[in-house]
Amino acid sequence: MSIxxxxxxxxxxxxxxGGKTLALQATNLEVAENDFITILGPSxxxxxxxxxxxxxxxxxxxGEVLLDDKVxxxxxxxxxxxxxxxxxxxxxxxxxxxxxxxxxxxxxxDQQIExxxxxxKKVGLVGFENHFPKQLSGGMQQRTALxxxxxxxxxxxxxxxxFGALDHQTRELxxxxxxxxxxxxxxxxxxxxxxxxxxxxxxxxVVVMSARPGRIKLDREIPFAHPRHYSIKTTADFxxxxxxxxxxxxxxxxxxxxxx
Amino acid sequence: xxxxxPISTPKRIALGVSFFVLFFAVWAVATFGGFVSRTFxxxxxxxxxxxxxxxxxxxxxxxIGMTVWRVVGxxxxxxxxxxxxxxxxxxxxxxxxxxxxxxxFSRYLPASAFIPxxxxxxxxxxxxxxxVIFIGSFFQLVLxxxxxxxxxxxxxxxxxxxxxxxxxxxVKRVLIPSAAPEIAEILxxxxxxxxxxxxxxxxxxxxxxxxxxxxxxxxxxxxxQIIFGIIVIGVIGLVSDLLFKFANQRFFPWAAxxxx
Ligand SMILES: Nc1ncnc2c1ncn2[C@@H]1O[C@H](COP(=O)(O)OP(=O)(O)O)[C@@H](O)[C@H]1O
Ligand SMILES: [Mg+2]
Numbered sequence: 001m002s003i004x005x006x007x008x009x010x011x012x013x014x015x016x017x018g019g020k021t022l023a024l025q026a027t028n029l030e031v032a033e034n035d036f037i038t039i040l041g042p043s044x045x046x047x048x049x050x051x052x053x054x055x056x057x058x059x060x061x062x063g064e065v066l067l068d069d070k071v072x073x074x075x076x077x078x079x080x081x082x083x084x085x086x087x088x089x090x091x092x093x094x095x096x097x098x099x100x101x102x103x104x105x106x107x108x109x110d111q112q113i114e115x116x117x118x119x120x121k122k123v124g125l126v127g128f129e130n131h132f133p134k135q136l137s138g139g140m141q142q143r144t145a146l147x148x149x150x151x152x153x154x155x156x157x158x159x160x161x162x163f164g165a166l167d168h169q170t171r172e173l174x175x176x177x178x179x180x181x182x183x184x185x186x187x188x189x190x191x192x193x194x195x196x197x198x199x200x201x202x203x204x205x206v207v208v209m210s211a212r213p214g215r216i217k218l219d220r221e222i223p224f225a226h227p228r229h230y231s232i233k234t235t236a237d238f239x240x241x242x243x244x245x246x247x248x249x250x251x252x253x254x255x256x257x258x259x260x
Numbered sequence: 261x262x263x264x265x266p267i268s269t270p271k272r273i274a275l276g277v278s279f280f281v282l283f284f285a286v287w288a289v290a291t292f293g294g295f296v297s298r299t300f301x302x303x304x305x306x307x308x309x310x311x312x313x314x315x316x317x318x319x320x321x322x323x324i325g326m327t328v329w330r331v332v333g334x335x336x337x338x339x340x341x342x343x344x345x346x347x348x349x350x351x352x353x354x355x356x357x358x359x360x361x362x363x364x365f366s367r368y369l370p371a372s373a374f375i376p377x378x379x380x381x382x383x384x385x386x387x388x389x390x391x392v393i394f395i396g397s398f399f400q401l402v403l404x405x406x407x408x409x410x411x412x413x414x415x416x417x418x419x420x421x422x423x424x425x426x427x428x429x430x431v432k433r434v435l436i437p438s439a440a441p442e443i444a445e446i447l448x449x450x451x452x453x454x455x456x457x458x459x460x461x462x463x464x465x466x467x468x469x470x471x472x473x474x475x476x477x478x479x480x481x482x483x484x485q486i487i488f489g490i491i492v493i494g495v496i497g498l499v500s501d502l503l504f505k506f507a508n509q510r511f512f513p514w515a516a517x518x519x520x
Contacts (some may be wrong), residue, residue: 055422059425074421075422079422080422087416087418087419089438090514091438091512092513101423101424104423104433132513132514134517151421181330227483
């Protein structure tokens with residue numbers, strides 16, 4: 001039973017010179033409840049575009065997106081998003097940032113605080129509730145952004161290279177963290193990344209997109225059992241799958257360079 | 261000296277004060293040394309003495325009070341209308357398109373050139389002074405506030421929408437708080453300009469105020485009083501500036517983070 005259906009969605013942008021660029025070819029994707037789909041592809045292939053259309057922040061040129069059989073028409077609290085850039089509200093503390101969506105829903109204040117506190121705990125930020133975003137490291141800011149999105153209890157989470165700006169060590173910790181949360185809460189996640197390791201380690205399904213104009217060229221189940229431990233990254237199965245995906249992505253990166 | 265390297269607070273204060281000292285020293289040398297005729301420039305001691313007489317015997321405090329009242333009154337009226345209009349223009353493009361060309365044109369109309377017209381319309385009473393301040397600050401405020409609000413980070417706007425924000429709460433909970441520190445800076449700056457308009461308004465057709473005292477002193481060749489008046493304006497401007505800065509730091513602690 002799929003909760004999200006992407007049907008024949010394409011996106012064409014008008015260029016400044018008056019021409020048209022096709023960023024995304026007609027794309028189909030069915031996302032089932034509890035899927036953790038990681039999306040790989042060369043840069044500029046339309047990954048962000050696809051995610052933004054699902055979020056309702058951008059509009060497709062053709063096709064439609066359905067969430068629980070309802071056509072998506074604009075952004076909403078049912079689809080939480082975590083961006084690559086740090087998008088915490090700088091004038092709000094960590095706790096107030098997490099309360100943002102709850103307050104928008106008109107929840108009583110003590111309930112807002114209670115829910116926000118529980119997510120502060122889940123993302124490991126106890127003691128930082130009253131810090132402003134600028135007082136936090138990049139990893140902590142992204143954990144707050146994750147908590148802020150999760151606190152809204154969305155139907156699904158959309159993540160566009162959320163760990164892209166973090167250093168390697170922090171990034172690996174964040175992957176384990178997010179995976180732990182997904183295993184515990186069984187959220188449905190669309191996760192864009194260009195890191196193949198990340199895609200295989202966290203995903204229950206990995207999707208590879210072609211060079212621009214993007215389309216889905218490969219859609220593969222990831223067979224590793226949950227809960228996953230980071231040590232699976234050193235197993236032979238992991239390496240084999242990673243090798244196969246590396247080949248696929250590499251071919252597209254080369255194709256996209258030839259285009260440019 | 262290394263470019264952009266900050267210095268300690270005591271050092272900064274010492275340097276700032278020493279320029280004032282230098283300034284008065286040069287002035288004292290120029291006047292006491294007989295390099296400049298007394299008719300055109302009084303010496304610092306005479307200036308302080310006649311300032312004392314002005315305050316104790318000639319009711320100059322009342323003049324100062326009048327001038328402050330006019331600036332604050334005219335400025336508050338301008339700000340009270342400019343704030344909602346500027347925010348509306350920044351947030352809603354049709355409103356901006358409607359007002360912006362006219363406001364842009366009006367801001368180049370010199371407030372002082374309106375004085376003769378305003379005297380014809382409303383006489384030489386307080387309305388005329390308030391109107392000069394209003395004209396001088398209103399259009400500037402509106403335009404600058406609209407620009408700041410319109411420049412709100414788009415990723416924050418998108419984040420708010422994915423958290424379920426409505427259009428109205430986007431304005432209230434994102435556009436306004438994010439622009440608030442810069443709007444406070446704009447108010448501080450334009451208040452400084454308002455000080456120059458009030459004096460001009462008082463030079464023509466007034467029977468009280470610092471500007472009035474200055475015109476009167478000119479007829480008497482009392483350069484000591486003129487200079488005292490000018491210095492009083494400077495001091496009041498400086499104090500209001502410091503109060504504003506202090507208030508901004510208190511109200512918007514997050515804005516100062518990570519800047520220096
Ligand atoms: N607002 C826009 N206007 C014009 N072109 C755009 C816009 N957004 C994205 N594009 C183009 O669409 C293509 C896909 O972009 P994007 O989805 O950001 O790629 P990815 O996230 O995979 O790196 C790129 O070629 C990009 O230049
Ligand atoms: Mg992208």
